[in-house]
Each structure stands twice: as C-alpha cells, then as structure tokens.
Amino acid sequence: MTQTTAESPVRKQRAQLKTRTLRTDRWWLAPGLTFAGLLVFLIYGFWAIFDTSHLAGSYIAPFSSPCLATSCPEGARLFGFAPFGDWYTLPPGILILGLPGGFRLTCYYYRKAYYRSYWLSPPACGVAEPHKKYTGETRFPLILQNIHRYFFYFGAVIALILTYDAVLAFRDKDGNWGHVGLGTIILVVNAILILCYTFGCHSCRHITAGRLNHFSKHPLRYRAWTLVSKLNAKHQQFAWASLFSVMLADLYVRLVAKGIINFPFA
Amino acid sequence: MGYKAKFRVWRGEAGEGRLEDFTVEVNEGEVVLDIIHRLQATQAPDLAVRWNCKAGKCGSCSMEINGKPRLGCMTRMSTFEEDETITVTPLRTFPVIKDLVCDVSFNYEKAREIPSFTPPADVKPGEYRMQQVDVQRSQEFRKCIECFLCQNVCHVIRDHEENKKAFAGPRYFIRIAELDMHPYDVQDRRPQTAQEEHGLGFCNITKCCTEVCPEHIKITDNAIIPVKERVVDRKYDPLVWLGSKIFKRSS
Ligand code: SF4
Numbered sequence: 261m262t263q264t265t266a267e268s269p270v271r272k273q274r275a276q277l278k279t280r281t282l283r284t285d286r287w288w289l290a291p292g293l294t295f296a297g298l299l300v301f302l303i304y305g306f307w308a309i310f311d312t313s314h315l316a317g318s319y320i321a322p323f324s325s326p327c328l329a330t331s332c333p334e335g336a337r338l339f340g341f342a343p344f345g346d347w348y349t350l351p352p353g354i355l356i357l358g359l360p361g362g363f364r365l366t367c368y369y370y371r372k373a374y375y376r377s378y379w380l381s382p383p384a385c386g387v388a389e390p391h392k393k394y395t396g397e398t399r400f401p402l403i404l405q406n407i408h409r410y411f412f413y414f415g416a417v418i419a420l421i422l423t424y425d426a427v428l429a430f431r432d433k434d435g436n437w438g439h440v441g442l443g444t445i446i447l448v449v450n451a452i453l454i455l456c457y458t459f460g461c462h463s464c465r466h467i468t469a470g471r472l473n474h475f476s477k478h479p480l481r482y483r484a485w486t487l488v489s490k491l492n493a494k495h496q497q498f499a500w501a502s503l504f505s506v507m508l509a510d511l512y513v514r515l516v517a518k519g520i521i522n523f524p525f526a
Numbered sequence: 527m528g529y530k531a532k533f534r535v536w537r538g539e540a541g542e543g544r545l546e547d548f549t550v551e552v553n554e555g556e557v558v559l560d561i562i563h564r565l566q567a568t569q570a571p572d573l574a575v576r577w578n579c580k581a582g583k584c585g586s587c588s589m590e591i592n593g594k595p596r597l598g599c600m601t602r603m604s605t606f607e608e609d610e611t612i613t614v615t616p617l618r619t620f621p622v623i624k625d626l627v628c629d630v631s632f633n634y635e636k637a638r639e640i641p642s643f644t645p646p647a648d649v650k651p652g653e654y655r656m657q658q659v660d661v662q663r664s665q666e667f668r669k670c671i672e673c674f675l676c677q678n679v680c681h682v683i684r685d686h687e688e689n690k691k692a693f694a695g696p697r698y699f700i701r702i703a704e705l706d707m708h709p710y711d712v713q714d715r716r717p718q719t720a721q722e723e724h725g726l727g728f729c730n731i732t733k734c735c736t737e738v739c740p741e742h743i744k745i746t747d748n749a750i751i752p753v754k755e756r757v758v759d760r761k762y763d764p765l766v767w768l769g770s771k772i773f774k775r776s777s
C-alpha cells in the first residue's frame with residue numbers, strides 16, 4: 261500500500277485525469293454566444309463610426325453623440341458646440357469613442373465576458389484554460405483595468421448626454437415640441453437602459469457608500485448604495501440590453517436619415 | 527421507482543488511479559452521496575469518501591460530479607437522466623489522499639496567513655455596539671461552510687499549480703472583505719495586503735467561485751470587486767492619493 265502520511269511526497273499529487281473537462285452539459289454555449297454578441301457589436305461599431313448620417317430630424321444617432329466637429333450638422337452638436345473645426349477631417353465619432361469604449365472595456369462584467377469567451381481564461385467553470393502561464397490582472401497591461409472608475413465618470417457624462425438627446429427627440433423636424441415617433445420611443449428606451457447600466461457600475465457602488473464601513477452614519481449615501489446595488493445585481497442583463505439597444509437605436513436613426521425608413525410615424 | 531444507474535468513480539491513492547465503472551441501484555429522492563454510500567455498502571467497501579451532515583452544512587462532501595464541483599449530499603439524482611453515466615471524481619485542485627478524499631490543508635495554511643479580527647484597543651468585549659446595516663455585508667460572508675468548492679474551481683490555481691504560493695483564493699477574499707468592512711476592525715491595511723500578499727490581482731473576476739458556492743454567497747460581486755475597489759483607493763487612484771496628501775487628516 262502507498263504511504264499516505266503527511267511527509268509522503270506522493271501525497272502532493274492531484275488526481276491524474278488527462279481530460280480537459282468531464283463536464284457533459286453544453287458549457288461552450290454561453291462563451292460561444294458571448295463571443296458572437298460582442299463580435300456583432302464590434303463590426304457594427306466599426307461601420308457606424310465611418311457612416312456620416314448623424315442626424316435625422318431631431319434624432320441624433322447615439323454613436324455620434326456628442327459630436328464635437330464641424331463636419332456634423334448643427335443639430336447633432338451638443339449645445340451647438342464644435343471645438344474641432346473644418347481642419348478636422350476624420351470621422352467625428354473617433355473623438356469620443358474612447359470614453360464609452362473604455363468604459364465598457366474595463367467594466368467588471370465585460371471583463372468576465374471577454375476573458376471567458378475571447379481569452380478562454382477560463383472558457384467555462386471546471387474547463388481547463390489553454391494557457392501555460394497565468395498572471396491575471398497583477399501586471400501591465402491588465403493592471404490598467406484598475407482605472408475603471410475614471411471611465412465611469414466619463415460614462416456617466418455620456419449617459420446624461422444621451423438622455424438629453426432622448427428628450428430632444430420629442431421635437432419634430434422643425435423643432436416644435438410634442439412630437440412622438442417610433443424613433444422617440446427607441447431613443448428613450450435606449451437612454452433608460454444606458455442609465456441603468458451606467459449607474460449599476462461596481463465603481464459607482466463603491467463611490468456611493470461601498471467604501472464606507474459605517475452605513476448608519478451616512479443614511480443618504482446608504483440609500484444611494486441600496487439603489488445602485490439593485491441595479492448592480494442586474495448589471496450583466498443591463499450590459500447586454502444596453503449594448504443592443506444603443507446599436508439598434510443608432511441603426512434606426514441612420515436608416516431614417518438615409519430615407520430608407522420613411523413611414524409617417526418614424 | 528428505483529432504477530439501475532451507471533456510475534464512473536475515480537479510485538486511487540495519492541494521485542495515481544483511474545475511473546471505475548459501476549452499475550448501482552437508485553431510489554426516489556436520493557442524492558449522489560447516497561449512491562456513493564450504496565457502493566460502499568455493496569460493491570466497494572474500501573471506497574473512501576468524506577462526509578458528515580448530509581444536509582449541506584458541514585462542507586465535507588465536496589466532489590466533482592460530471593465535471594462540476596458540487597456537494598454530493600445536495601446533488602439530487604433526479605437532476606440526471608436515467609440512462610446517463612454519472613462521473614464522480616475528487617476535487618481536481620488538491621492532492622488526493624484516497625479515492626474521493628483530498629488533502630485540503632492548502633486552505634488552512636492560507637487561512638492562517640490572514641491577520642485576525644483586530645478591535646480597537648480601548649473597546650472591551652461586551653462593549654461593541656453595532657447597527658444591523660453596518661454588519662449586514664459581513665454577515666453574508668459568515669454563511670460560508672468551508673466546502674472549498676470555490677477554491678477548487680478557481681482557474682488561477684486549478685490550472686496553475688505554481689500560483690498556489692501567491693494566491694489565497696476566493697474563500698479568503700471573502701474573509702478579508704468581511705473583516706475590512708467590519709465597523710470595529712482597525713487593521714487598515716487589509717486591501718493593500720490583499721493585493722500585495724494574498725494575490726487578489728490574479729483574480730480576473732470570471733465568477734466561477736460564485737457559480738459553485740452552495741451557500742449562494744455573491745463572492746465576486748460583494749467581496750472581491752468591493753475589495754478591488756478599495757485597493758484602487760489605496761494604491762491606484764491619483765485623486766484619492768492627492769486628496770489624502772492635501773487634506774491630511776489629523777491622525
Ligand atoms: S472570480 Fe476570481 S477568485 Fe473567483 S473563481 Fe474567478 S478568478 Fe477565481
């Protein structure tokens with residue numbers, strides 16, 4: 261019989277099983293869908309950045325907002341503000357892309373999503389990853405994920421701008437208030453989902469009161485934390501819902517702008 | 527009612543071993559641990575398995591069932607098809623003593639490395655006054671039954687034995703969170719040590735620990751990420767750092 265006392269070196273061995281996993285369920289489905297979902301978004305985003313239909317009536321395409329260059333029509337600019345003059349010839353979306361992009365890239369949920377589905381680290385629980393070495397977020401470049409809270413501050417500003425854009429969508433082509441079209445509804449729903457995603461952020465949860473040890477001494481911050489925690493529990497769902505809503509809203513506005521969608525209640 | 531199920535159980539000592547096939551009776555209402563016990567009683571009297579409460583509260587019967595880390599006593603046979611072969615193996619991350627019994631002392635070593643609860647010097651036992659809202663976050667973590675399923679599933683050490691030295695694991699991150707959020711704990715370097723000594727940075731928040739926890743503790747959302755944010759406060763946030771230089775609090 262093999263010795264199994266504490267001193268025995270063989271006791272240091274794990275069960276020798278040569279398979280990558282013994283899971284029998286469809287563990288590859290979730291990472292597969294995540295992979296496809298994120299890819300669709302990247303492809304759409306790439307197209308939308310170079311598309312120039314920023315404005316349809318009072319609807320501003322979310323991917324172009326806020327537009328900071330003179331190459332977009334007056335109505336698509338935030339308070340008519342365009343610090344980048346005619347000399348700027350690149351697509352205006354590139355100017356702001358980094359903020360919502362960085363916000364989602366460093367988001368704790370999206371990190372899980374792409375670490376699992378793109379980097380396979382791990383692809384699913386109990387399924388071995390293919391990498392020889394692993395250092396996680398302990399060193400450059402992944403240690404930079406720690407700046408997520410700064411992206412949150414910018415993300416919050418962008419969310420408020422998109423909310424303002426959704427309010428502006430209650431005007432008709434000539435700027436008269438009281439208009440409600442399909443586009444208005446789409447932009448409002450999108451703004452709500454973006455707000456729920458943004459303010460359910462883990463960094464936001466930390467800032468409101470997560471960093472405190474005495475909730476009872478800060479009742480208002482505790483109330484805010486409770487609310488953020490509720491959104492935070494659904495952060496994954498809001499991450500996906502808002503990802504697709506912003507894409508659909510953007511596509512819708514661009515199609516209206518191009519005249520491809522032109523029914524009366526558009 | 528009853529039927530014959532096909533089981534494949536890992537048998538061996540000190541890591542060397544193989545999967546053995548069994549056909550064994552299953553009755554209504556039984557759990558995987560019952561079937562392992564029936565194997566012991568009828569076909570494999572020397573089959574080693576650790577268990578105690580059979581109620582999901584002692585954390586002894588951790589094993590892997592069809593590749594998923596679970597408690598044997600809480601995995602109902604009714605969740606499997608009758609013609610399915612059920613594979614049962616010991617935890618993959620820890621050394622095996624015999625059959626389904628692992629040596630989990632790694633976890634006890636890590637537990638000893640975490641500084642214990644440190645109350646203020648001038649507060650005597652019996653003088654603690656806390657409000658429920660102030661301790662409710664820590665209470666979630668007290669539900670832990672130390673089954674070590676989270677430690678076992680975590681890819682940081684499951685797939686990389688060499689990381690064991692530097693990584694305490696999710697069970698100990700919730701311990702650090704519990705103490706750091708405690709209103710009477712004055713050891714204020716817990717987040718820094720979590721990052722520098724207990725390997726918090728290795729965690730890439732992929733949430734397998736949360737997925738397997740039988741006590742449904744939100745390990746990643748409520749412990750690991752909050753502690754990561756506290757680490758950012760102390761180590762990586764330039765504004766917080768600047769603020770603490772300018773408004774130096776009088777001790
Ligand atoms: S979330 Fe972190 S601690 Fe939990 S299993 Fe994943 S890597 Fe390990």
Ligand code: SF4
Pocket residue numbers: 585669670671672673674675676677696697700735738739740741742743745
């Ligand atoms: S945190 Fe959950 S999975 Fe980990 S040891 Fe405790 S009860 Fe088990």
Ligand code: FES
Pocket residue numbers: 363366367368369370408412457458460461462463464495
């Ligand atoms: S936006 Fe997802 S965690 Fe901050």
Ligand code: FES
Pocket residue numbers: 577578579580581582583584585586587588597598599600
């Ligand atoms: S025997 Fe106690 S948890 Fe399963």
